[in-house]
Amino acid sequence: MNVPWVSFAPMQKEIKDQVIKKFEQMYEASTYIQGEEYRKFNEKFAKYCGAKYCVGVGNGLDALMLILKAYGIGEGDEVIVPSNTFIATALAATYVGAKPVFVEPILEEYNIDPARIEEKITSRTKAIIAVHLYGQCCDMDSINTIAKKYNLKVIEDAAQAHGALYKGKKAGSLGDAAGFSMYPGKNLGALGDGGAVTTDDKDLAIKIAALSCYGSDYKYHHIYKGNNSRLDEIQCGFLNIKLDCLDKWNKERNRIAQRYLNEIKNPKIKLPVVNKNNYHIWHVFAVRCDERDALEKYLNDRGIGTNKHYPTPMHLQGAYADLNIPKGALPLAEEISSTELSIPMYYGMTDEEIEYVIGTINRF
Numbered sequence: 001m002n003v004p005w006v007s008f009a010p011m012q013k014e015i016k017d018q019v020i021k022k023f024e025q026m027y028e029a030s031t032y033i034q035g036e037e038y039r040k041f042n043e044k045f046a047k048y049c050g051a052k053y054c055v056g057v058g059n060g061l062d063a064l065m066l067i068l069k070a071y072g073i074g075e076g077d078e079v080i081v082p083s084n085t086f087i088a089t090a091l092a093a094t095y096v097g098a099k100p101v102f103v104e105p106i107l108e109e110y111n112i113d114p115a116r117i118e119e120k121i122t123s124r125t126k127a128i129i130a131v132h133l134y135g136q137c138c139d140m141d142s143i144n145t146i147a148k149k150y151n152l153k154v155i156e157d158a159a160q161a162h163g164a165l166y167k168g169k170k171a172g173s174l175g176d177a178a179g180f181s182m183y184p185g186k187n188l189g190a191l192g193d194g195g196a197v198t199t200d201d202k203d204l205a206i207k208i209a210a211l212s213c214y215g216s217d218y219k220y221h222h223i224y225k226g227n228n229s230r231l232d233e234i235q236c237g238f239l240n241i242k243l244d245c246l247d248k249w250n251k252e253r254n255r256i257a258q259r260y261l262n263e264i265k266n267p268k269i270k271l272p273v274v275n276k277n278n279y280h281i282w283h284v285f286a287v288r289c290d291e292r293d294a295l296e297k298y299l300n301d302r303g304i305g306t307n308k309h310y311p312t313p314m315h316l317q318g319a320y321a322d323l324n325i326p327k328g329a330l331p332l333a334e335e336i337s338s339t340e341l342s343i344p345m346y347y348g349m350t351d352e353e354i355e356y357v358i359g360t361i362n363r364f
């Protein structure tokens with residue numbers, strides 16, 4: 001049997017007619033930038049997240065970068081980021097001229113460990129980017145308490161957390177502002193690149209809308225040196241359709257994850273831990289194994305697709321050689337990168353496929 005690491009096919013099949021119809025409508029209407037679908041998406045996604053405002057932008061990296069820029073964070077400032085995340089989180093700080101400062105995770109939950117944040121705060125620290133990695137929210141109460149004490153902004157990187165809950169509240173409503181990615185593989189993915197910022201801060205939302213469109217508040221009137229980072233009208237049309245399905249799709253991922261958690265029983269495999277405060281939306285089902293590369297080959301040889309998130313931690317990437325952080329300095333991020341394996345997780349996996357994955361892993 002072949003079980004890919006991810007497949008969009010079951011999801012795509014379900015909405016194909018709606019998507020094609022929407023495409024035809026939009027093609028006829030010839031509105032490609034910031035039309036009715038864009039306004040509708042901003043309104044719908046803000047409401048979905050329990051935030052007052054949403055501003056669609058070009059992608060997830062820009063969402064984070066524009067939040068930092070709108071807060072005036074830049075040259076000479078430091079931004080706390082987790083040591084275990086996709087590089088975009090740190091690059092957002094780098095792009096505005098600030099320095100990313102890495103904080104280690106809670107190993108079993110993979111997210112930033114609030115107990116390790118304070119020791120990294122200096123007089124230059126301006127913000128904490130809390131990444132809800134793999135679809136599980138960070139310990140936001142602890143993070144918000146620290147931020148309040150040191151007067152820092154809390155920015156959620158919710159690129160992997162559309163619909164995730166912390167104490168009953170949605171990702172995107174848990175800090176000062178949140179950046180989302182709608183890259184196709186995310187739980188709410190466009191048919192191309194996309195991103196969004198959510199916040200309750202009206203001034204921030206207005207500023208980000210301007211920054212994402214050449215810094216203009218209305219046409220040919222420029223109040224900031226802005227970017228061009230707009231969310232395409234056509235992607236908004238597709239996202240409006242997919243947003244209506246998101247809860248159902250996340251729920252199915254949850255069902256698959258529960259089966260993995262209950263039925264994978266192999267002492268060599270360490271399962272992810274779900275914090276009791278969280279509703280996890282399983283963007284990635286990440287296990288750890290000391291013999292990770294052997295497990296990967298074993299599964300791939302048996303037709304089971306896998307992935308690694310992420311094979312090289314950011315501080316050991318060439319891109320961040322200038323930070324001069326030696327190997328061994330962030331041991332938990334390094335441990336995760338050398339032991340983590342992501343196993344198949346997508347809407348539409350059949351019970352037969354789920355059972356094949358579980359049985360094969362249990363025989364490793």
Ligand SMILES: *Cc1c(COP(=O)(O)O)cnc(C)c1O
Nearest residue numbers: 059060061086088089159181183
């Ligand atoms: C995908 C991702 C991003 C970047 O999103 P893009 O839309 O690809 O720019 C940022 N942070 C995390 C944690 C991500 O997974």
